[in-house]
Amino acid sequence: MAKKGSLLSFRPDIKVVDATIRDGGLVNDFHFSDEFVKKLYEANLKAGVDYMEFGYKASKDIFDESEFGPWKFCDEDAIRRIVGDNDTDMKIAVMADVGRCDYKRDIINRADSAIDLVRIATYINTMPGAINMAEYCHNLGYETTINIMAISNATGAEIDEALELIGNSPADGVYIVDSYGALYMEEIEELAEKYLNMAEKYGKFVGIHAHNNQQLAFANTIAALTNGVSYLDATINGMGRGAGNCSTEQLLGFLKNPKYDLIPLLKFMENYMEPMKAEGVTWGYNIPYLLTGQMNRHPRSAISATAQKRTDYLRFLLELDDKS
Amino acid sequence: MAKKGSLLSFRPDIKVVDATIRDGGLVNDFHFSDEFVKKLYEANLKAGVDYMEFGYKASKDIFDESEFGPWKFCDEDAIRRIVGDNDTDMKIAVMADVGRCDYKRDIINRADSAIDLVRIATYINTMPGAINMAEYCHNLGYETTINIMAISNATGAEIDEALELIGNSPADGVYIVDSYGALYMEEIEELAEKYLNMAEKYGKFVGIHAHNNQQLAFANTIAALTNGVSYLDATINGMGRGAGNCSTEQLLGFLKNPKYDLIPLLKFMENYMEPMKAEGVTWGYNIPYLLTGQMNRHPRSAISATAQKRTDYLRFLLELDDKS
Numbered sequence: 001m002a003k004k005g006s007l008l009s010f011r012p013d014i015k016v017v018d019a020t021i022r023d024g025g026l027v028n029d030f031h032f033s034d035e036f037v038k039k040l041y042e043a044n045l046k047a048g049v050d051y052m053e054f055g056y057k058a059s060k061d062i063f064d065e066s067e068f069g070p071w072k073f074c075d076e077d078a079i080r081r082i083v084g085d086n087d088t089d090m091k092i093a094v095m096a097d098v099g100r101c102d103y104k105r106d107i108i109n110r111a112d113s114a115i116d117l118v119r120i121a122t123y124i125n126t127m128p129g130a131i132n133m134a135e136y137c138h139n140l141g142y143e144t145t146i147n148i149m150a151i152s153n154a155t156g157a158e159i160d161e162a163l164e165l166i167g168n169s170p171a172d173g174v175y176i177v178d179s180y181g182a183l184y185m186e187e188i189e190e191l192a193e194k195y196l197n198m199a200e201k202y203g204k205f206v207g208i209h210a211h212n213n214q215q216l217a218f219a220n221t222i223a224a225l226t227n228g229v230s231y232l233d234a235t236i237n238g239m240g241r242g243a244g245n246c247s248t249e250q251l252l253g254f255l256k257n258p259k260y261d262l263i264p265l266l267k268f269m270e271n272y273m274e275p276m277k278a279e280g281v282t283w284g285y286n287i288p289y290l291l292t293g294q295m296n297r298h299p300r301s302a303i304s305a306t307a308q309k310r311t312d313y314l315r316f317l318l319e320l321d322d323k324s
Numbered sequence: 325m326a327k328k329g330s331l332l333s334f335r336p337d338i339k340v341v342d343a344t345i346r347d348g349g350l351v352n353d354f355h356f357s358d359e360f361v362k363k364l365y366e367a368n369l370k371a372g373v374d375y376m377e378f379g380y381k382a383s384k385d386i387f388d389e390s391e392f393g394p395w396k397f398c399d400e401d402a403i404r405r406i407v408g409d410n411d412t413d414m415k416i417a418v419m420a421d422v423g424r425c426d427y428k429r430d431i432i433n434r435a436d437s438a439i440d441l442v443r444i445a446t447y448i449n450t451m452p453g454a455i456n457m458a459e460y461c462h463n464l465g466y467e468t469t470i471n472i473m474a475i476s477n478a479t480g481a482e483i484d485e486a487l488e489l490i491g492n493s494p495a496d497g498v499y500i501v502d503s504y505g506a507l508y509m510e511e512i513e514e515l516a517e518k519y520l521n522m523a524e525k526y527g528k529f530v531g532i533h534a535h536n537n538q539q540l541a542f543a544n545t546i547a548a549l550t551n552g553v554s555y556l557d558a559t560i561n562g563m564g565r566g567a568g569n570c571s572t573e574q575l576l577g578f579l580k581n582p583k584y585d586l587i588p589l590l591k592f593m594e595n596y597m598e599p600m601k602a603e604g605v606t607w608g609y610n611i612p613y614l615l616t617g618q619m620n621r622h623p624r625s626a627i628s629a630t631a632q633k634r635t636d637y638l639r640f641l642l643e644l645d646d647k648s
Contacts, residue, residue: 218539267637311594
């Protein structure tokens, strides 16, 4: 696979997707104030970010509205409170989980919506549902991506089959999602090659969503983009479930496209991220996340260990290994 | 350059070098208790670590003994208190800075010393002094490496000239040292190719010492080893100056050689690293380190900002840029 550009080149196909509210919302149950979201929207605009993801389109039949902030559901009026008509170059994204949303009720015509892109999150075994959702949302006028989660647990044959389904669907793009933060750069490059082969054949794009369990989220994002992946997920300060994500401040420091500007994000961090962290909202790399990443496990046990401030690392490892 | 092995292979040439006391000593002025160092020595032995670096051979004429713990100077009797005759397969290393040691006085015959390897730290402009030291230590019977620091600030021509000097010296190995945590994997791979070309010609080995300013220390170490670099520096919990280093627990999770075992290190972390961190000894990635890394600057301003708990990131950036 040919390398796409050098350290000094920039690629017009690159899109930076800020997922702070969506993946960060998994840390604080989406309890961001409107002021926080509005200031992040303004900072992203000034920073040249291409897409801002506002949260999930989760079903209120499944999830209790009283337990979550508004960005779990992303009602149109909630987004409109922040973006108005969003008369900007930055596009608005939401995520919808297969089986956890009521998309036929909750996703309206794009012409009437503040949303531009619906990102459909699926496991490999719910691909048919994801394809149905992509068709539905495409027909409403949305850009769509299919984000295959926990890809480090899928077999090569499963991935090939899923990619072929996506190739024949109206989805505009497909995402490599390293939900467990288990993958190394070499594996990301192999997946990127596989995804890009399909994407080039069918005229789609490929994105990357990395997790930082092994402190490789930024490195894996670089590995993906260097090999032709163009939609790059990032969050401010890496805020996201468990060990978090590739941080926008890392990524913008690497990208050489002069449209991107780190300074608005530095100001946002000072004024909004630091106070939130001071209140005890916690995410990011630690030893339990490293261990679940190394062992290719869901981070839930590490999230629990972190909440309990456990430092009995050996026992934690043995529990992971079912050898305690 | 051919890739050396795959994710499932292991390479017998790989050597893991624990630099916790040496690089970590820059965080706490080498004030480690003998118990801490002894338990780390025992943990490294059980973990299969190949070399343990005990600290610096600094000159007591230059540095005040009352200001530092014993590992700034690594007197023979201090090392002997920990290792006795070191009747093990793990080798003992020290670092000596060109111009900051009195090697003709303080480095004795290897036959009478607990030390196996002298790592000579130099900037590119003090290479002649480094060569003299390598010759001297080699003649005393030591293994030697020349570690060219701050390589991200050297020109290609300077590096070529330095490597040719090292090639013609008796040094056994040469290190890529990313002192500022400024380099990306692509640059590490280019340096590795350059260093390995020299090393293969002259029968030497190449090592990597990475810093974590951009959370790329582990990724850069993987990039180096995947391309043939064999001596891999790591520290427990990444303990080291500023943003710290590639952590031993990350690295051992990646290496597939069954001689390495993470478990003794997990126990050491629980019992010794966690209490030290609880006492306020601080290192590791943060936004000021990211910014000095992105801008290829010495981390001293970020160390100062961290000590002051500064979160005025924009002002910090402007100061770095001489634009405040």
